[in-house]
Amino acid sequence: MSDPGAFNSYYPTFLRYIGTAIVLALIIYLTYKGLRKLGVKTEAATGVALITPWLIGRILLTAFPILLSFYLGFTDYNILWDKPKSLQDPLFNYKHALAMKIVTFDKDERVSVAALGKLDAEGPDVLRYRELGNVVIRDKRYVIAATDVFLWKGIWLTLRYAVFSIPLGLLGALGVALLLNQKIKGVGFWRTLYYVPAVLPAAAVALLWFWLFAPNNGLINWALGPIYALLNSEKLGWFSDSNLVMPSFVIMSLWGVFGTNTVILLAGLKNIPPDFYEAAAIDGAGAWVKFRRITIPMLSPALFYNLIMGVIGALQVFTQQAFIPTKREDGWFVNWFLYNEAFNFGHMGYASAVGWLYAVLIIVITLLVFRSSSAWVFYEGSREKEAGGA
Amino acid sequence: MTTESSAQILTYDPLARRRQIQIIISRIVIYTLLLIGAAVILIPFVWMLSTSLKTEKQLFEWPPRWIPDPVVYKNYWKSWEQLSSIAPGLTFWRIIANTLFITVLAMFAEMFSSAIVAYGFARFRFKGRDVIFFIMLATMMIPGTLTRVPAFLIWREAGLLNTYDPLTLPAWTAWGPAYIFLLRQFFLTIPREMEEAATIDGASTAQIFFYVMLPLVKPAFLAIGVMAFQGNWNNFEAPLIYLNTTQLFPLILSIQFFQQSLSKEAPKWHYMMAMTVMMAAPILVLFFAAQRYFIEGLNVGAVKG
CATH class of the missing domain: 1.10.3720.10 (MetI-like)
Known part of the structure; x- marks a missing residue:
C-alpha cells in the first residue's frame, strides 16, 4: 500500500480523537441533565454521568464484540469476505476444534492418514483426523487423532x-x-x-x-x-x-x-x-x-x-x-x-x-x-x- | 545506647560469639545470593549492548568477545537505514513520530478518562454502583481472544483500518480497569470536607474535579501516566492487527517487520540488538526518572487486588 505521508496519517486521526473527547464530554453533560429531568438526585445523576465513558466503551467494544464473536463462531467467515456464510452444520467450527478419537493399530502397522478417517460433519472443507500422539500397550498401538492437531x-x-x-x-x-x-x-x-x-x-x-x-x-x-x-x-x-x-x-x-x-x-x-x-x-x-x-x-x-x-x-x-x-x-x-x-x-x-x-x-x-x-x-x-x- | 552496651557484653560471652559468627555467615550468604542475582540480570544486558556494537563478523567469533573491537557505533543508525531500504519512507524519525503519536494520544486519553470514571465510582452514591464496579474489575479477566476478531470487524465496517484510530480513540473510554481501581483508591482517601468546602464556595463538579481533586491525587495520576506510556509503547498486538502500510508502523512493529525480512541463515543480530536497545532505552530512562510512580502503581494494586 502506498504511503499517505506522515501529516496525512496523523491529522485525520487527531481530529477524530478530539471529536471523540468532545462527544464523550457532551454525553456526560446530557446524561446528567437528562437524569436530573427524570427527578434523579444530583449526587446519583453526577455519578452515573461520570462513568458513562466507561459504560459506552464497554458496551460498544467489549459486550457487543463478545456477542458478535459468539455468533461468528457458528459461521464460515473468511477475512476476505464482506459477510459471513452460514454453515450447514452450525457446530462445524466447534467440531473442527474439539474432534478427537483413538484409533487402534497393530504394533508394527504403519499409521496412515487414510486409516484415521474424516470428520463426520457437513462443512465447507473435508477435515481429516491427524495423529497427535500414540502409545503402545502390549501389541497394540493406540493413536490419538484430532482434526486440529496444531x-x-x-x-x-x-x-x-x-x-x-x-x-x-x-x-x-x-x-x-x-x-x-x-x-x-x-x-x-x-x-x-x-x-x-x-x-x-x-x-x-x-x-x-x-x-x-x-x-x-x-x-x-x-x-x-x-x-x-x-x-x-x-x-x-x-x-x-x-x-x-x-x-x-x-x-x-x-x-x-x-x-x-x-x-x-x-x-x-x-x-x-x-x-x-x-x-x-x-x-x-x-x-x-x-x-x-x-x-x-x-x-x-x-x-x-x-x-x-x-x-x-x-x-x-x-x-x-x-x-x-x-x-x-x-x-x-x-x-x-x-x-x-x-x-x-x-x-x-x-x-x-x-x-x-x-x-x-x-x-x-x-x-x-x-x-x-x-x-x-x-x-x-x-x-x-x-x-x-x- | 542499648545496642552498644549489649554488644559490649556479647563479646565476652562465648555463646554470643557463636551468634555473631552466625550473623557474619548469614551476611556473606545474603550478599553472595544478591550478587548472583545481579549477575543473572546484568549479563544478558551487557551481552545485548556488546552485540549491538559489533561487526557482523564478530558475531560469530568463538569464544565470544565481550568488548567489541572495533566498537561499531554506527550499527545504531545503519540498522534503520537497512530497514528503510526494505520499506521506503520508514525512516528512523518517521518511526519515532509514529510511536510517539500513538503513545502520547492514548496515554493522555487513558489518564483523563480513568480519572473521571474513578471519581464517579469513588465519590457519588447511586443504585448499582458497587455491582458495576465489580463488573468493571471482572472485565480484567476477559481474554483478548474473545474480542479480537469482532473488534477488527467493527473498525473495518467503520472504514478505519490502517489508521491510528483503533489504537487511540478507545482510550477515551477508560479501557484499563487497573487504572480506574488505583485512582479510586486514592480518591477514597481524600476527606469529603474538601469538596464540601469547594461546593459552598460555589464551585461546579467540573471545577472541583480539575482544581481540587486531581491535584490531590497527583501521585496516582502520574503513576497511571507512567504505566500508560509504558503500556502503549510496548503494545504490539493492536498495531499488528490494525496497521498494514509499513510507513505507519510504530517502533515495535517496525522491529518485528525487520526481523521477519532477515533470512534465518544470517540474522543480523548486531542490528537487531541495536534496535532492541533503542526500543528499551526510553522505558528504562522513564523508569529511573519516575521509579517512585512505577512502584506506587504496583503496590496500590497489590494491597487490595
Whole structure:
C-alpha cells in the first residue's frame, strides 16, 4: 500500500480523537441533565454521568464484540469476505476444534492418514483426523487423532508453560523478596536492579533471549560448552528443539517476572507488624515456624494477587511468541495460534469459535484459583471481623 | 545506647560469639545470593549492548568477545537505514513520530478518562454502583481472544483500518480497569470536607474535579501516566492487527517487520540488538526518572487486588 505521508496519517486521526473527547464530554453533560429531568438526585445523576465513558466503551467494544464473536463462531467467515456464510452444520467450527478419537493399530502397522478417517460433519472443507500422539500397550498401538492437531499442541504448550512458569516465578520472587527484606545496605539499589527486567518491553526481552539461546553463536550454549564437552553431547537447540521450546520460554519468563512479583511481595513483607515476630520469639518459635506460621499467612494476599496475574498472563502469551518464531509443529501459544488462524489464514469464524472455547477455559481456571483462595489466603480484616463477632 | 552496651557484653560471652559468627555467615550468604542475582540480570544486558556494537563478523567469533573491537557505533543508525531500504519512507524519525503519536494520544486519553470514571465510582452514591464496579474489575479477566476478531470487524465496517484510530480513540473510554481501581483508591482517601468546602464556595463538579481533586491525587495520576506510556509503547498486538502500510508502523512493529525480512541463515543480530536497545532505552530512562510512580502503581494494586 502506498504511503499517505506522515501529516496525512496523523491529522485525520487527531481530529477524530478530539471529536471523540468532545462527544464523550457532551454525553456526560446530557446524561446528567437528562437524569436530573427524570427527578434523579444530583449526587446519583453526577455519578452515573461520570462513568458513562466507561459504560459506552464497554458496551460498544467489549459486550457487543463478545456477542458478535459468539455468533461468528457458528459461521464460515473468511477475512476476505464482506459477510459471513452460514454453515450447514452450525457446530462445524466447534467440531473442527474439539474432534478427537483413538484409533487402534497393530504394533508394527504403519499409521496412515487414510486409516484415521474424516470428520463426520457437513462443512465447507473435508477435515481429516491427524495423529497427535500414540502409545503402545502390549501389541497394540493406540493413536490419538484430532482434526486440529496444531490447536491441541498449542494448548498443551500453553498449559505446561503455565504450570511451570507460575510456581517457579512465585517461588523465585518470594526468595528474592525475603532476601531484600533482610537488613542489607542499599535496599533501594538492589530493588531497582531486580525490577529492571520487568520494565523492559516484552518484545525486547524476547529478542534478547532468542539471541542468548541461539544454538550456534548464543551466549548460553557457549557458557554450557564445558558441560557439553564433559558429557560429550551435542549443543542444545533451545527454541529450535521440540522438547526444549517450553523450558526455554519458562527460563525466559523467569528472568522477566521476578521484578514485579518481588516488589509486590516486598511491600507485603513490610506490612507485617514486627510485634508478631517478637511475640513468636518469646513463645520460642524458630525461624521456620515464624516463616510458616506468620510470614506465609500474612503474605498470602500478595501471593494470591501474583498468582492470579500470573495465570492471566501465562495463558495469554502473545508478543514473546511473535518475536521468537518456533516451529508450528512444536505448538504455538494459543493466543498466537488464534491470531494467525484469524488474520494470516483468514479463518475468522473458526477463530471466533476457538476464541470462545479458550476464553471459557481461562475463566474456569481463574475461577478455580479464586475458589481455592478461601483455603489458603488469609485476610487480616476478616480475622478482626470474626474476633469482633465473637 | 542499648545496642552498644549489649554488644559490649556479647563479646565476652562465648555463646554470643557463636551468634555473631552466625550473623557474619548469614551476611556473606545474603550478599553472595544478591550478587548472583545481579549477575543473572546484568549479563544478558551487557551481552545485548556488546552485540549491538559489533561487526557482523564478530558475531560469530568463538569464544565470544565481550568488548567489541572495533566498537561499531554506527550499527545504531545503519540498522534503520537497512530497514528503510526494505520499506521506503520508514525512516528512523518517521518511526519515532509514529510511536510517539500513538503513545502520547492514548496515554493522555487513558489518564483523563480513568480519572473521571474513578471519581464517579469513588465519590457519588447511586443504585448499582458497587455491582458495576465489580463488573468493571471482572472485565480484567476477559481474554483478548474473545474480542479480537469482532473488534477488527467493527473498525473495518467503520472504514478505519490502517489508521491510528483503533489504537487511540478507545482510550477515551477508560479501557484499563487497573487504572480506574488505583485512582479510586486514592480518591477514597481524600476527606469529603474538601469538596464540601469547594461546593459552598460555589464551585461546579467540573471545577472541583480539575482544581481540587486531581491535584490531590497527583501521585496516582502520574503513576497511571507512567504505566500508560509504558503500556502503549510496548503494545504490539493492536498495531499488528490494525496497521498494514509499513510507513505507519510504530517502533515495535517496525522491529518485528525487520526481523521477519532477515533470512534465518544470517540474522543480523548486531542490528537487531541495536534496535532492541533503542526500543528499551526510553522505558528504562522513564523508569529511573519516575521509579517512585512505577512502584506506587504496583503496590496500590497489590494491597487490595
